[in-house]
Amino acid sequence: MQLSTAALYSTAQIRAAERQAIDRLGIPGRELMRRAGAALFRHIRQRWPEAGELTVFCGAGNNGGDGYEVARLAIEAGYRVIVYGLADPERLPADALSAYRDFLQAGGCVSGFEPGRSTIPGIVVDALFGIGLSRPVAAAYLPAIAAINAAAGPVVAVDVPSGLQADTGCIMGDAVAADLTVTFIGLKQGLFTGAAADCRGEVVCDDLQIGEVLEELDPACRLLTGVALPKRQRSAHKGQFGHVLLIGGNHGYSGAIRLAAEAALRAGAGLVSVATRAAHSGLVNIARPELMCRAAEQAGDLNDLLEKATVVVIGPGLGRDAWAQAMFDRALAAGKPSVVDADGLNLLARRNCRRDDWVLTPHPGEAARLLNCDTRQIGGDRYAAVAALQQRYGGVALLKGAGTLIDDGFKNHVVVAGNPGMASGGMGDVLAGLIGGLVAQGFTLGQAALAGAQLHAAAADSLAAEFGERGLLAGDLPPRIRELLNR
Structure with missing residues (x-):
C-alpha cells in the first residue's frame, strides 16, 4: 500500500x-x-x-x-x-x-x-x-x-x-x-x-x-492526501483475501449491518458473513446474495463463525440490550482482530478494556462516552482526544469528523477529504465495513484505518462533485469506493 x-x-x-x-x-x-x-x-x-x-x-x-x-x-x-x-x-x-x-x-x-x-x-x-x-x-x-x-x-x-x-x-x-x-x-x-x-x-x-x-x-502529524493499493496477482483466489464477520443488526437496525457488509465486499474481501437477529437473517442478503447471513440469537451461535473469521466488525446496528451485550462479549473473547463501531463503542465505554488488535471508530459523541467527558472537550482539542483514546484503549483510534484523525500509538494522521453531505445516517457503518474488508486482505490495522478513511471520504467527495452534497446517501458510497480502489 x-x-x-x-x-x-x-x-x-x-x-x-x-x-x-x-x-x-x-x-x-x-x-x-x-x-x-x-x-x-x-x-x-x-x-x-x-x-x-x-x-x-x-x-x-x-x-x-x-x-x-x-x-x-x-x-x-x-x-x-x-x-x-x-x-x-x-x-x-x-x-x-x-x-x-x-x-x-x-x-x-x-x-x-x-x-x-x-x-x-x-x-x-x-x-x-x-x-x-x-x-x-x-x-x-x-x-x-x-x-x-x-x-x-x-x-x-x-x-x-x-x-x-x-x-x-x-x-x-x-x-x-x-x-x-x-x-x-x-x-x-x-x-x-x-x-x-x-x-x-x-x-x-x-x-x-x-x-x-x-x-x-x-x-507532529501527517496529512493523508492519497492511497494506492497493490495490484493483485493473476492467480489470486478468494482464500487469499480473508473472511470478514460482521455482527449487528438488532431489531429495527438491519440496514446498518447491511451497509457495513456491502462495504466489506466492495473493499475486496474474499468472503463476508453477517451474524444478525433471526428476523433479519433472511432479509439482509436479498439484494446482495454474495453476503452469507446467519441467525444468531445466542452467543454460542457465533462460535463457528468466529473460528472462520479473519477479522470481526462489531457494532453497526448492534443496540445496547442484553442480546447486544452477549454478542459483544463473545466477539471480544474470540481474540480476533476487530473493528469496533457505533453501539460496540457504547458498550466498550462501560468496561475497562485495552487491546492492540482493534480499530475503534468513534464520532465525537462516542469518543466523549469512551473518555467520560463531553463533546465540547473533544472538539476543543481533537488531537488530544484521539491520543487519549489510543492511550486508554490501545490499537488504532480513528476519531471521525471534519478532519478525521487516526492515531496508532506511533504516528498521527489527519484526513482532510470529505464534505458535509456525509452528515447522514449509515456513513460510519460503511467506513467500519470498509476498514474490516481491508484488514481481511492482509493490511495492518493502521494501514486499513488510513486507507479506509481516505477512500471513504474521497468517494463522498467524488459523488458530491457529480451530484451535489445534499441527499448523498451512505449506500451511494460502496460502488464509488470500488472505482477508487481500482484506479
Whole structure:
C-alpha cells in the first residue's frame, strides 16, 4: 500500500524552526517578515490578477507586521490600500515596527477601524492574530472579525485565520472565514481538523526559504492526501483475501449491518458473513446474495463463525440490550482482530478494556462516552482526544469528523477529504465495513484505518462533485469506493 502524505507541525515546532533560521542560518527576523509579505502579495496577485484594491487589518504582533509588509508592496504596485490598525503600531515588536515604518515611508497611513462606518473594499487581508493565539479573542477585536466576514471581497488570512487556534483547530470565540490562507514555514496541524474546515479556505504554504530546518524535525502529524493499493496477482483466489464477520443488526437496525457488509465486499474481501437477529437473517442478503447471513440469537451461535473469521466488525446496528451485550462479549473473547463501531463503542465505554488488535471508530459523541467527558472537550482539542483514546484503549483510534484523525500509538494522521453531505445516517457503518474488508486482505490495522478513511471520504467527495452534497446517501458510497480502489 502506498500512502501520499504531507507534514504538519505544531506551533512549537514552527517557532523552533524560525529560531534556528535566525540563530544558525543567520537570517534576520526582519528578512523573514519581508519574505512573508512577498509570498502573500505574490499569491494575491496570482489568484486575483485584476484586483487593484486591498484592505488590511493589522493586529499587535508579528502577524500585524506581515500585514504592513504586504500593504507596502501593494502601494508600490499601484494598489489602492486601506490599513486598519487594531493596536498601537508604535508598540509593535521590533521587526513588525520596522515593517510599519517602511509602510509609512512608502506613503501608507493607518486608519482606526469604526464598526459599521469603515469601508472594506477589494481583497481583505486578515493580519490580526497569528499562531500564538491561546485565549478567546478579546472583545475589542470581535467587530473587526465580523466585518471581515461580512466583506464583499475575498479574504486572505495571514498564516492562520484570526481566532483559529493553530494547534487544535478550535475557534477561540470567533474566527475569520478565509477564502485563502497563506501559511509560512510549514503547515500547521490546526488548519486541518475540526472547525478549521469552516475557516481556512484554500491553504498554500511558503517555507520562506528555510525548509531545511524543518527536515530535522519529526512532524507532529501527517496529512493523508492519497492511497494506492497493490495490484493483485493473476492467480489470486478468494482464500487469499480473508473472511470478514460482521455482527449487528438488532431489531429495527438491519440496514446498518447491511451497509457495513456491502462495504466489506466492495473493499475486496474474499468472503463476508453477517451474524444478525433471526428476523433479519433472511432479509439482509436479498439484494446482495454474495453476503452469507446467519441467525444468531445466542452467543454460542457465533462460535463457528468466529473460528472462520479473519477479522470481526462489531457494532453497526448492534443496540445496547442484553442480546447486544452477549454478542459483544463473545466477539471480544474470540481474540480476533476487530473493528469496533457505533453501539460496540457504547458498550466498550462501560468496561475497562485495552487491546492492540482493534480499530475503534468513534464520532465525537462516542469518543466523549469512551473518555467520560463531553463533546465540547473533544472538539476543543481533537488531537488530544484521539491520543487519549489510543492511550486508554490501545490499537488504532480513528476519531471521525471534519478532519478525521487516526492515531496508532506511533504516528498521527489527519484526513482532510470529505464534505458535509456525509452528515447522514449509515456513513460510519460503511467506513467500519470498509476498514474490516481491508484488514481481511492482509493490511495492518493502521494501514486499513488510513486507507479506509481516505477512500471513504474521497468517494463522498467524488459523488458530491457529480451530484451535489445534499441527499448523498451512505449506500451511494460502496460502488464509488470500488472505482477508487481500482484506479
